Amino acid sequence: MTTVVVKKTESDLGELSSEAGFISSVCRYDGEPIALEGYQIAFLENSSRFRWITKSRQVGYSFIFALEALARCHLRDAYTAVFVSFNQADAIEKILLARQVFEELPSAYQKRLVTDAKTELAFESNGPSRRVSRIISVPAKAPRGKRGDVVIDEMAHLANDREVYTGSTALILRSQGQLTGCSTPLGRRGIFWEIATEELRKYPHHSRQIVPWWLCRFFCKDVNRAAAEAPDMRTEQLVETFGQPQIREQFESLALEDFEQEFCATFQDESYSFYSYELILPCTSDDLVLCDDATDIPVPSGRLVAGFDVGRVRDHSELAVFEERDGRFICRMLRRYDQVAFAEQEADLRRLLNLVSIARLSIDRSGIGMNLAENLSRDFPQVVGEAFTNDSKERWATDFKILLQRQDVVLPRDRELVSQVHSIKKRVLPSGKVSFDAERTARGGHADRFWAIALACQKERGQGPSRGSVITMRVIG
Numbered sequence: 479m480t481t482v483v484v485k486k487t488e489s490d491l492g493e494l495s496s497e498a499g500f501i502s503s504v505c506r507y508d509g510e511p512i513a514l515e516g517y518q519i520a521f522l523e524n525s526s527r528f529r530w531i532t533k534s535r536q537v538g539y540s541f542i543f544a545l546e547a548l549a550r551c552h553l554r555d556a557y558t559a560v561f562v563s564f565n566q567a568d569a570i571e572k573i574l575l576a577r578q579v580f581e582e583l584p585s586a587y588q589k590r591l592v593t594d595a596k597t598e599l600a601f602e603s604n605g606p607s608r609r610v611s612r613i614i615s616v617p618a619k620a621p622r623g624k625r626g627d628v629v630i631d632e633m634a635h636l637a638n639d640r641e642v643y644t645g646s647t648a649l650i651l652r653s654q655g656q657l658t659g660c661s662t663p664l665g666r667r668g669i670f671w672e673i674a675t676e677e678l679r680k681y682p683h684h685s686r687q688i689v690p691w692w693l694c695r696f697f698c699k700d701v702n703r704a705a706a707e708a709p710d711m712r713t714e715q716l717v718e719t720f721g722q723p724q725i726r727e728q729f730e731s732l733a734l735e736d737f738e739q740e741f742c743a744t745f746q747d748e749s750y751s752f753y754s755y756e757l758i759l760p761c762t763s764d765d766l767v768l769c770d771d772a773t774d775i776p777v778p779s780g781r782l783v784a785g786f787d788v789g790r791v792r793d794h795s796e797l798a799v800f801e802e803r804d805g806r807f808i809c810r811m812l813r814r815y816d817q818v819a820f821a822e823q824e825a826d827l828r829r830l831l832n833l834v835s836i837a838r839l840s841i842d843r844s845g846i847g848m849n850l851a852e853n854l855s856r857d858f859p860q861v862v863g864e865a866f867t868n869d870s871k872e873r874w875a876t877d878f879k880i881l882l883q884r885q886d887v888v889l890p891r892d893r894e895l896v897s898q899v900h901s902i903k904k905r906v907l908p909s910g911k912v913s914f915d916a917e918r919t920a921r922g923g924h925a926d927r928f929w930a931i932a933l934a935c936q937k938e939r940g941q942g943p944s945r946g947s948v949i950t951m952r953v954i955g
Contacts, residue, residue: 486586487605497549498522505545506582516701517689518542526685527650531660532674533689534697534741539660540568543629544575544613550627551601551611552589558626560649561615562642564635565764565891569615570596572631576613617764618891620645625653634664634671635893637759643669659684663745665755665900671745691741692716697725713738733916736897752875752904752914755896757882762891769799769811772830779803781837782810785933786827787926788847789815795823796930799836800887807881807935808888812895812927824850831858840864840933864933868911874932875902875914881935889931898928 498519505512514522521531521542533539547559563569576599580588592610593600600612614624620642621628628646633639643659650657661670666677673681691697692704704720711719717729729737739746769775775782780803789795795815800807815823830836831854843851843863851863864870881887889895901916902925916925 487603495553496522497546497553500549500553501545504584504587505549505579507579509582512545512579514542515694517687517693521687522546524685524687525656526683527656528681528684529656529658529660529687530670530673530684531658531687531689532743533660533662533687534691534694534743535662537689537691537694537697539689540572540631541575543631543658543660544572545579547613547627547629548576548579551599551613552583552587554611555603555605555607556609557611558624558653558655559613560621560624560626560628560646561613562619562621562628562630562636562646563615563617564632564893566617568631569617573597573599573613573615618642621649625649625655627653627655627658629658629660632661633659634661634668635759635896637762640669663739663743665739666745666747667755675745688743690743691725692720697722697741713742733901736901750903751900752902753879753882753899755900757879758889758896758899761882761885761887762889762896764891766809766888766890768809768890772811772833775799775810775834778810778835782835783807783934784830784836784839785930785935786839786841787930787933788823788842788845788850789926794926796927797827797830798927798930798934799830799834800931800934802837806886806888809890809931812890812930814927820846820850824853827854828857831860836860838862838938840936842866842929842933866929868907868913871914871929872912874929874936875904877937878932878935880937887935895927898925899931901925902928 498514501512501522502514515538518538521529531539543561547561550557550559561569561572563572573596577594580591580599589601589604589611591599592602593612597615598612600610603609603611614621618636618638622645626649628649630642630646633643636642646657649655659670659673663671665671672678673684674686690708692708693701695701698704698720699722700720704716708716713734717726721729725741728741732740735746738744778801780801782799783802784797784799787796795818797811797813797815798809799811801810827839831839837860839854839858839861841847841851841854841861841863844866851861855861855863878887898916902914903916905913907913916928
């Protein structure tokens with residue numbers, strides 16, 4: 479017996495006319511019905527032209543964006559949704575999410591999939607018009623030429639946030655669409671912060687939604703109680719009282735101000751950071767491909783330099799390899815050594831030096847790094863042992879800041895790396911000397927990757943006694 483599936487058109491979906499209704503009734507993920515959080519339903523029911531969401535990390539907004547777009551593609555005729563994401567990987571992930579949920583739709587509700595690409599899905603209407611609805615996902619650029627709804631995800635983290643916002647507003651005019659700006663905070667700066675807080679001027683046409691971790695059932699033991707009591711509780715009390723194991727782990731892994739920004743949806747003052755986000759973000763690139771192994775590093779047109787920060791008992795060891803071309807440093811490889819024996823670390827560095835033409839490897843020779851630095855420098859003249867003192871760290875931090883100011887360094891577009899660079903603070907000690915360091919987290923970590931990068935990218939001033947007589951530039955701020 480042949481089973482005939484009667485395809486439903488947009489006009490047949492009256493009982494599922496809302497996005498929340500469509501998602502809750504017919505959508506599944508990994509074979510399970512989708513249970514929406516309260517703030518996700520509120521988002522779907524928000525009909526404002528400009529929706530602005532300040533959120534915690536990992537509370538499901540990328541997922542709800544994909545679901546909303548998929549629902550609208552099936553509920554409407556000739557609909558277009560455009561996602562602007564932090565990087566290419568995030569752009570592809572939203573399409574993958576929408577594609578998976580589409581595959582699990584009942585056949586009667588599925589439109590015909592006519593475009594199935596990494597960054598685009600297109601569905602042909604089951605009605606007589608046969609018009610096409612699309613979901614398009616692009617990384618960190620203004621989606622010019624495409625009219626429809628626009629979602630700018632992790633907007634505060636975009637180096638060109640204002641350009642993307644300005645280029646997106648025009649797309650919703652003729653289409654009568656919605657523009658959604660959504661992000662975890664990233665300092666008191668940028669167009670996302672300006673609109674979210676209205677501290678500089680009013681934006682009366684933008685609706686605002688704030689979603690900290692305690693509104694999410696995955697993170698919070700009792701959402702209703704936490705929502706009522708949170709305004710009167712310190713962060714530590716909130717985590718202790720309501721936090722699930724997942725949020726406790728994050729709290730112990732991050733400095734307090736970083737946790738409050740990443741998970742409590744608060745905009746932190748960055749005046750104490752030596753490297754502002756405006757300085758870091760333009761030096762990140764989504765097009766940069768890092769090598770996984772020394773054998774993958776291509777023959778350079780410039781010279782290869784490297785830095786190695788030796789981890790203490792609670793820290794990681796970090797390796798950074800850059801190609802230097804006429805004073806411009808391009809990241810080629812980053813590697814972390816977590817709970818790796820020193821003998822294995824030494825063996826890996828020897829392999830790197832034997833396989834790749836490293837012109838200089840600067841290695842931390844302070845404390846437990848002394849033996850490693852001595853062993854390598856004995857056999858490889860390009861290995862330079864470096865003492866981690868307040869003076870040397872000031873020199874390296876200043877060198878790196880000059881590179882950022884000139885945009886003469888290219889880093890991968892990675893949130894953890896941006897956070898590490900931003901975590902470096904300049905402090906004046908009681909002795910009058912200057913200290914550069916990051917706050918240690920409860921589970922270890924001291925901006926080790928940053929120091930490996932700073933070692934690699936330092937200005938080479940020569941060796942020996944003359945080094946102390948070199949006049950260097952001091953960056954104020």
